[in-house]
Amino acid sequence: MARKTKAEAAATREALLDAAEEVFFAKGVARTSLEQIARHADLTRGAVYWHFKNKGDLFMALVERVRMPFQSLMEEVNNADSTVSPLVAIQLACHAGLNRLEQPSHQRILSILLHRCEFFSDINPIQMQDEIADECFDEMLIVFQLAQQQQLLRDDLTPEVATRLVQAALGGLFHDWLRNPESFSLRERGGELIDTLIKMMQR
Numbered sequence: 001m002a003r004k005t006k007a008e009a010a011a012t013r014e015a016l017l018d019a020a021e022e023v024f025f026a027k028g029v030a031r032t033s034l035e036q037i038a039r040h041a042d043l044t045r046g047a048v049y050w051h052f053k054n055k056g057d058l059f060m061a062l063v064e065r066v067r068m069p070f071q072s073l074m075e076e077v078n079n080a081d082s083t084v085s086p087l088v089a090i091q092l093a094c095h096a097g098l099n100r101l102e103q104p105s106h107q108r109i110l111s112i113l114l115h116r117c118e119f120f121s122d123i124n125p126i127q128m129q130d131e132i133a134d135e136c137f138d139e140m141l142i143v144f145q146l147a148q149q150q151q152l153l154r155d156d157l158t159p160e161v162a163t164r165l166v167q168a169a170l171g172g173l174f175h176d177w178l179r180n181p182e183s184f185s186l187r188e189r190g191g192e193l194i195d196t197l198i199k200m201m202q203r
Helices: 006-027 034-040 045-051 055-064 070-080 086-101 104-115 125-149 159-179 186-201
Strands: none
Touching: 006 034, 006 045, 006 055, 006 104, 034 045, 034 055, 055 104, 070 086, 086 104, 086 125, 086 159, 086 186, 104 125, 104 159, 125 159, 159 186
8 A cells, every 4th residue: 555645644634633623622622532533534543643642642733723923923913014113013913813813713722722621641731821821921022022122111011011911811801702702703802902902001
């Protein structure tokens, strides 16, 4: 039997991640077996083990699908318009992140990480959430420090507090929205929240 081409292997991996997203969302991570994911994807359990060491490895690959390092969002903003100030760049990057999170797949995976994943064996959802939050904090802090250097930030506000304010506002917003996504538009309410925060932070 001929070896699978790279394209075929990549397609199989994506099909397994698609299946994992659907089954994890329906059943929760702990109650889902690799056998169930393989069946849902119309593949064998051997195919799962070809691409992933275990369920924890598969889960981490799924979360990587929606990880949006703040730095990459900032790069998109700067590539589109290199003349924007650091505060406007943060504002636009947050808007871009909110738009992506309203996509159904991003919404499901975020919901799995926050509400449908328990501690077990090689999966620690709290640690994963902390790592993502810390990464975002460090990247956003650099931009707020730049805003301070350019005297754009109000005098009584440090870059650290500004970063925590934005992160706390977005974190609370995500949790409220994921409890009932139909209750409001994350993009609209979040955009309004970010716009107001940035306006309050300006010198």
